[in-house]
Amino acid sequence: MSSWLDYTINGLIVGNVYALVAVGLALIFGVSRLINFAQGSIYLVGAYIGWVAVVQLHTPLPLTIIVVAVVAAVVGLIIERFGLRPLQNSVRIAPLLATIGISFVLDQLVMLTFSPNPRALPSQLPDVRFQVGGGTIGPLDLLIAGVGISSALLLFVFLRYTKLGWAVRAASQDRDAAMQMGVDVNRVNQTVFGIAAALGGVSGLLVGMYYNQIDTAMSLQATLKGVVAEVVGGAGNVPGAVIGSMLLGLVESYGVAVFGTSYRNLFAFLLLVVVLVLRPNGLFASARQAPPEPLTGTFIAPSRPVRIPRWALAVAIVALAILPLLPVSFYILQTLINAWLLGMLALSLTLVAGTIGQVSLGHAALLAIGAYTSALLSLTLNVPVGLAIMAGGLMSAALGTILISPSFRLRGHYVSIATLAIGEIVSLVILNWESVTRGPIGISGIPPLSLFGYDLISPASVYWFAFAVMVVLALLQARLLGSHLGRCFRAIRDDDIAARAYGLSLNRYKSLAFIFGGFAAGVSGGIAAHLYSYINHETFNTQQSILALTVVILGGLGNVVGAILGAVALVGLPEVFRIAAEYRILIYGIVLLLLVRFRPQGLLGTI
């Protein structure tokens, strides 16, 4: 029994930490209907500022907390002012993408400044434990609980008894009406971002002290956990976010107690998916309340696509096909092979996110499914590699569609959250299903690419294979877009309510899009597996999902040629300019931000 009390205490303490992140997300969502994917980065910044304060400046604890809160708040204000405010009148997807770009930039800056190696963040409190009932509790637990509860109280007082607090509440219920009462919505946004960032930063500090260690991977984890807690409590609902956080902390803690540590995150994401599917407005929303997101087609920038004449495309295909015959370096072929693989993923994502409007943030999971299927089939059952890759594509198509299907009724931001969670779930299942996937060890010795019994060893043959597969997929997809089916996809993207009113079955069309997209991504993952010869649960991670999204936006959402061009640009340009690997993610983040701000329709325009 005593350990159960410990797990409960632990769950509530961790819940407090999540609450500090989730409350900020809820405030921001309330006012701007935006899920701030940069929230975890601010938490990361908070942890590292805390490290600087504690380890280098030797500040006493109260001062450490104040320094962290202030610096984090300033970062939040800067994000709001320069990252998001300029996007106020642009398409609805823009701020979401901007926060993703900002989080990449911030994480990468922290990594470049402090190195990716974990650092020890010493707790500034004595290391003693008190007996409470059957469990134990330490000073840090009490500090975290104290900070959590006093923040909640302060926030309550602020929202309920101050003028600015009233403005925040009014703006979150009806932005236009609040403006008509004289509320300056920009000021409200600023306030909310400042508060959210201060709380998030302090949360990062406390977590660092709790685990005695900080590293840059904390950022995405924090965003994910905060989003889970917030959505469970009902997006935009501040008290709901607190309760959702406690619930999440407890579910995780008990889950760990029963199944072990590596299952911690699995429970978080399963909880999220279950809530999204059964009660998308959160556990505490009244049933009659409309979803807080009035979304229609304006989610994606409309534009006139750049027309590329057929002959030009044909010339380009021929030129790229004969490239290996020319005296080009191995290095260039290698780079282009990577571009073609990313191109296939981008084809998949541009169909799903662009054409039918389901902005997926978990697309790397489709790569992983294809890669594992193909690797395991060829390795354990001796299935010929060509066939195994096909099977990988089919498995991604089937499994990907089945996994995403419960969230077909979600829209807008919720699709992004659900796909992100499903992507994480896939990678966690791979990690934990050791009997099949070999768990954390990964799969090594995957046979090289081969076709009809001939091994494709030379760079040129690999190049041709990848290029040919990509071109075929691209041509198929172009055909698809021009067909009646393609028009139905776009109708659903532009106005799903009207599309349904015209009798289109949303589920059927979304399934078709995910089947086609899943196949392309699965094939890409399959080829990659045989090319790398080693894969594990981290080979295909969220960073790749986001990279693919950047590629797709760079090319123009829905645009087939654009997807490939975007892949070549984002893989090729860093090579051309010989940009060191550490800086690439930073560059991708900046590219995403610039695109969203200055050319949301991408290079070739959305279709």
Add this chain to the structure above:
Amino acid sequence: MTTGAPEPLLALTDVNTFYGQAQVHFDLSITVGRGHIVCLLGGNASGKSTTMKIILGLVKPRSGEVTFDGASLISLTTPQIVRRGIASVPEARRLFADMSVRENILMGAFVRSDRDAVAQDLDKMLTLFPKLGQRLSQRAGSLSGGEQQMVAMARALMSRPRLIVMDEPTMGLSPLYVDRVLELIRTINQDGVSIFMVEQNASLALEIAHEAYVLQTGKIVLSGPARTLKDDPRVRDAYLGGSEAA
């Protein structure tokens, strides 16, 4: 504007408004005289609500001028315009549903900082709208449509505006409440507040208005003193034309 006439409180001059490619207003010109009730009539989608949004700065015209008390509103934000003395009763009321009735009414005084006077004004609202007294701590979203309309009007008055713009204040109300609302508008006006109201129900609006304009697909097709328009068959025709075009 003819020379010699007193300067109007609000003037829209040659306003052209677009949503993307679609033009909603064509050289719209409207004036609201000081102390007057002016009403804008028109069928569905004729651009009435957009006119309100132009006055409040929620939508900016592509060309044209909007002045309030002689000063241009074109470059001002909505909160700045509200501070100049324009309050609104939006279409469908738009109360803050999860805030209490008291909080909603006090939100109307957001631009004021004279706490004591605000508290006095709240009491005044309760004499003007006696039914709200028992409802003060109730969630605004739980009120009936008619009660919500009362809250919306009280909220608008709380900023001590010189002009209130109202978008279809009688829409969806029972006949009893419609009479009550019209009567209240008249009372408010007699206390010196000018009113610009958008209405579909011409005969009701013309009962209380001093002047009226008829809008048809973004153009003013008819205007004049309310009492002359009341019996003018062209008002009805404009409506029919408007609804055919819509």
